[in-house]
Amino acid sequence: MKFVIKHEIRGRIRVQILQGRMSIEQADTLQYYFNAKPYAISVKVRERLSEIVIHYDGDRETVVHDLQTFSYAKAEVPESYIQNSGRALNSEYWEKLMTRVIMRAGNCLFLPAGVRAVITSVKSVKYIWKGICTLAARKIEVPVLDATAIGVSIIRSDFDTAGSVMFLLGIGEILEEWTHKKSVGDLARSMSLNISKVWLVSDGQEVLVPTNTIQKSDLVRVHMGNVIPFDGEVTDGEAMVNQASLTGESVPAEKTAGATVYAGTVVEEGEITIRVKETGGSSKFDKIVTMIEESEKLKSSLEGKAEHLADTLVPYSLLGTGLTWLITRNATKALSILMVDFSCALKLAMPISVLSAIREANMYDITVKGGKYLEAMAEADTIVFDKTGTLTKAQPTVVDVVAFNDMTSDELLRIAACLEEHFPHSMAKAVVDAAKKKHLVHEELHSKVEYIVAHGISTTLEDKMGDKKAIIGSAHFVFEDESCTIPAGKQELFDSLPPEYSHLYLAIDGKLAAVICIQDPLREEARDVIASLKEAGISKVVMMTGDSERTAKAIAALAGVDEYYSEVLPEDKASFVEKEKAEGRKVIMIGDGINDSPALSAANVGIAISDGAELAREIADVTIGADNLYEVVTLKLISNHLMERIHWNYRTIVGFNAGLIALGVLGVLPPATSALLHNTSTLLISLKSMQNLLPE
Incomplete structure (x- = not known):
C-alpha cells in the first residue's frame, strides 16, 4: 500500500493513504487489520480523509512494514465485523445533518421570500398532521405543542419563525436518532458473541477447535455454564437454557432432542449436542439490537420521569398561551409562550445523556445493558466482591x-x-x-x-x-x-x-x-480501588469466597474490605445481597463464576468480569474487562456524573425557558426570537449531553 507519513511522534503515527476516496468497507478492513496487531494500542481510520492514526507500543519499523505490505484484497475480515461496525451509520447521519444545514442555509440565502413561504407551508403539513393524530388519540403531548406553534406562525404569515422551528426540530430529531442508534450499536457489538473455541463432536470424541472452522451441520457440544455459539437443533442431551438475552424470559427453558436453540443463550444446567444451522455472527447482532431497542431496560427511571413531565407540561403551556391572550389581548405575547416549552429539551436531553453515558462506558471496555443500571450504580452504597478472579488476579x-x-x-x-x-x-x-x-x-x-x-x-x-x-x-x-x-x-x-x-x-x-x-495473589490495584470506591460514595465493602477462613482472612486484610465471609455457597451470597437490600441498601455484586450468578441476579447492579463464566456475563447487568478493577471505579464515576448532568439539565431547562416565557409575556422578546433562543438552547443542551462525562 502506498502512503505518506503526515505526522509522527514516539508511539504514534498518522498516515495519508495514497488512493482515491476510501470506501467504508476499506476503512473497516484497515481498522480490523491493524487493531489485531499485537503492538496496536488504538487505531483510528478516517475514511473521508483517507487517513489512519496508529498508537502503538513496540518497534516503529514493524508498523511501517505492515503498512507497506498491507493489501485490502489479502486482509481477512469477518463479514459480520463490516456489517456491524457502525461506520456506515455514522457516515449516513453525518450526511443527513450536513444536508439539512446546507439546505437551510441555501434556502435563506438564495430563495425569494414567496418561494420560502411555500416550502415552509408544505413542510409544516407533517408536523401539523402529527399533532392532529395525537389529539385524535386523546393525548395532549409534545406533537400538539409543536403543531400549534408551527400552525399559528403559518396563520400569522410568520414563515421565518415556522421555518426556524421546523429546522431546529429536524436537527434535534437527527441528533437524537443518531445518538440512540450509535449507542445501541456500540452496546450490541460489545454484547455480541466473542467465542474463540468450541467443542466439536467428531467420531464420538470432543475436540476443542476454533469457532471459525465450524461448518453448517457440524455437531457441537455445549457444557453447563457455557454460551451456545450457534443457532441449531439439539441432537442429544438435555439442558435448561437461559434465553433472557433474546426473549426476556427469566425462567430457563428446557431443551431436549429436536428442540431449537439460539446463539447467545446460555446452558444453565445439563449439557447438549447441537447440529449447527447458522454459523454467521450477524444474525446474533441483529437479535441483540432488536432486544435492546424493545427492552425497557434501556430507560432509567429519570428518563421516564423526564418524558412524563414533558408530556404533563404541554397542557399547561397551551393553557398559559390562552390565558395570556385573554388577559392582554396581545397575540404576540401569547405566541411567545407557545414558542417556548420545557418538553422538547426534557425529552431530548435526558435520553441522549443516558445513551451517551452508556457509549462512554463502552469506551472503557465496560458494557452496560441499560440506563437504569447507571442510575442504580450512582445510588449504590454497598459493594460485594467475589474473591477468586475478582479481587485476586484474573489469571491465577x-x-x-x-x-x-x-x-x-x-x-x-x-x-x-x-x-x-x-x-x-x-x-x-x-x-x-x-x-x-x-x-x-x-x-x-x-x-x-x-x-x-x-x-x-x-x-x-x-x-x-x-x-x-x-x-x-x-x-x-x-x-x-x-x-x-x-x-x-x-x-x-x-x-x-x-x-x-x-x-x-x-x-x-x-x-x-x-x-x-x-x-491467587491479590490484584495490585485492589486496595486502591476499594479506597477510590469509598471516595465515590460506597460506604460498605464486602468480600465473599468459597475459600477457607485462613485464605479469606489474609486476602481481606490486604484488600482493606469492611467485612468478609469464607466458605460460602452460591445461595449464601444471594441471601446476603437480599438481606442488605431488605435493610434499605443499594447493592452492587461483582463476580466471575457460575457460582456468582444467583447473587448477580439478586443485586441492584450485577457486574461480571469479561473473561469469567458466560452464564455470569449473561445474567449480569454490567460487564467489565478482566485487566483492571479500576473500571468499577470508572463506572461509578460515570454514573455519579450522569446523575449530576441530568439534574443540571433539569435546572437549566426549567430556568432558561421560564425566563424566555417571562420576557415574552412582558413584551421584551418577540415570538421569533423566543423560538430561536428556545430551540437553540435545546440543541446546545443536547450537544452538551453528548459530551463525555469524564475528563480525557
Missing part, C-alpha cells in the same frame, strides 16, 4: 502439584486439566494453562463430566484395571460430600501443604491423589 497460576499416590505430578496434572477444561472458571483455567505449558497433551479418557456448582467436578476415568471415579474440587466437596480419605502415611504431607496458596483436591477411587497449589 499453578505453583505445585503435590502427589499423594504413585503417579507422577505431570500425570496427575494431565488428568486434572482433562477434567477442568470443560468448565469456565479462573481456577480451572489455571490448571489447563499449567498443563499446556508442560505440553501435556491428552485424549478424552473419561466419561461424561458432571459439574457440581461451587463444589467441583465428578467423572469416571477409563482404566485398564477397570473404571475409576475421579473428582476434583474443594476440600468440603472431596472430603465431606464424597467421603474421600487421605492415603495411609500421607497425613504429615497433607498437614505441611503451604498455607499461602489456594488448594484444589483431586481424588481417584475414593482416595486423595493430588493437591494442586494455586497462587
Whole structure:
C-alpha cells in the first residue's frame, strides 16, 4: 500500500493513504487489520480523509512494514465485523445533518421570500398532521405543542419563525436518532458473541477447535455454564437454557432432542449436542439490537420521569398561551409562550445523556445493558466482591502439584486439566494453562463430566484395571460430600501443604491423589480501588469466597474490605445481597463464576468480569474487562456524573425557558426570537449531553 507519513511522534503515527476516496468497507478492513496487531494500542481510520492514526507500543519499523505490505484484497475480515461496525451509520447521519444545514442555509440565502413561504407551508403539513393524530388519540403531548406553534406562525404569515422551528426540530430529531442508534450499536457489538473455541463432536470424541472452522451441520457440544455459539437443533442431551438475552424470559427453558436453540443463550444446567444451522455472527447482532431497542431496560427511571413531565407540561403551556391572550389581548405575547416549552429539551436531553453515558462506558471496555443500571450504580452504597478472579488476579497460576499416590505430578496434572477444561472458571483455567505449558497433551479418557456448582467436578476415568471415579474440587466437596480419605502415611504431607496458596483436591477411587497449589495473589490495584470506591460514595465493602477462613482472612486484610465471609455457597451470597437490600441498601455484586450468578441476579447492579463464566456475563447487568478493577471505579464515576448532568439539565431547562416565557409575556422578546433562543438552547443542551462525562 502506498502512503505518506503526515505526522509522527514516539508511539504514534498518522498516515495519508495514497488512493482515491476510501470506501467504508476499506476503512473497516484497515481498522480490523491493524487493531489485531499485537503492538496496536488504538487505531483510528478516517475514511473521508483517507487517513489512519496508529498508537502503538513496540518497534516503529514493524508498523511501517505492515503498512507497506498491507493489501485490502489479502486482509481477512469477518463479514459480520463490516456489517456491524457502525461506520456506515455514522457516515449516513453525518450526511443527513450536513444536508439539512446546507439546505437551510441555501434556502435563506438564495430563495425569494414567496418561494420560502411555500416550502415552509408544505413542510409544516407533517408536523401539523402529527399533532392532529395525537389529539385524535386523546393525548395532549409534545406533537400538539409543536403543531400549534408551527400552525399559528403559518396563520400569522410568520414563515421565518415556522421555518426556524421546523429546522431546529429536524436537527434535534437527527441528533437524537443518531445518538440512540450509535449507542445501541456500540452496546450490541460489545454484547455480541466473542467465542474463540468450541467443542466439536467428531467420531464420538470432543475436540476443542476454533469457532471459525465450524461448518453448517457440524455437531457441537455445549457444557453447563457455557454460551451456545450457534443457532441449531439439539441432537442429544438435555439442558435448561437461559434465553433472557433474546426473549426476556427469566425462567430457563428446557431443551431436549429436536428442540431449537439460539446463539447467545446460555446452558444453565445439563449439557447438549447441537447440529449447527447458522454459523454467521450477524444474525446474533441483529437479535441483540432488536432486544435492546424493545427492552425497557434501556430507560432509567429519570428518563421516564423526564418524558412524563414533558408530556404533563404541554397542557399547561397551551393553557398559559390562552390565558395570556385573554388577559392582554396581545397575540404576540401569547405566541411567545407557545414558542417556548420545557418538553422538547426534557425529552431530548435526558435520553441522549443516558445513551451517551452508556457509549462512554463502552469506551472503557465496560458494557452496560441499560440506563437504569447507571442510575442504580450512582445510588449504590454497598459493594460485594467475589474473591477468586475478582479481587485476586484474573489469571491465577499453578505453583505445585503435590502427589499423594504413585503417579507422577505431570500425570496427575494431565488428568486434572482433562477434567477442568470443560468448565469456565479462573481456577480451572489455571490448571489447563499449567498443563499446556508442560505440553501435556491428552485424549478424552473419561466419561461424561458432571459439574457440581461451587463444589467441583465428578467423572469416571477409563482404566485398564477397570473404571475409576475421579473428582476434583474443594476440600468440603472431596472430603465431606464424597467421603474421600487421605492415603495411609500421607497425613504429615497433607498437614505441611503451604498455607499461602489456594488448594484444589483431586481424588481417584475414593482416595486423595493430588493437591494442586494455586497462587491467587491479590490484584495490585485492589486496595486502591476499594479506597477510590469509598471516595465515590460506597460506604460498605464486602468480600465473599468459597475459600477457607485462613485464605479469606489474609486476602481481606490486604484488600482493606469492611467485612468478609469464607466458605460460602452460591445461595449464601444471594441471601446476603437480599438481606442488605431488605435493610434499605443499594447493592452492587461483582463476580466471575457460575457460582456468582444467583447473587448477580439478586443485586441492584450485577457486574461480571469479561473473561469469567458466560452464564455470569449473561445474567449480569454490567460487564467489565478482566485487566483492571479500576473500571468499577470508572463506572461509578460515570454514573455519579450522569446523575449530576441530568439534574443540571433539569435546572437549566426549567430556568432558561421560564425566563424566555417571562420576557415574552412582558413584551421584551418577540415570538421569533423566543423560538430561536428556545430551540437553540435545546440543541446546545443536547450537544452538551453528548459530551463525555469524564475528563480525557
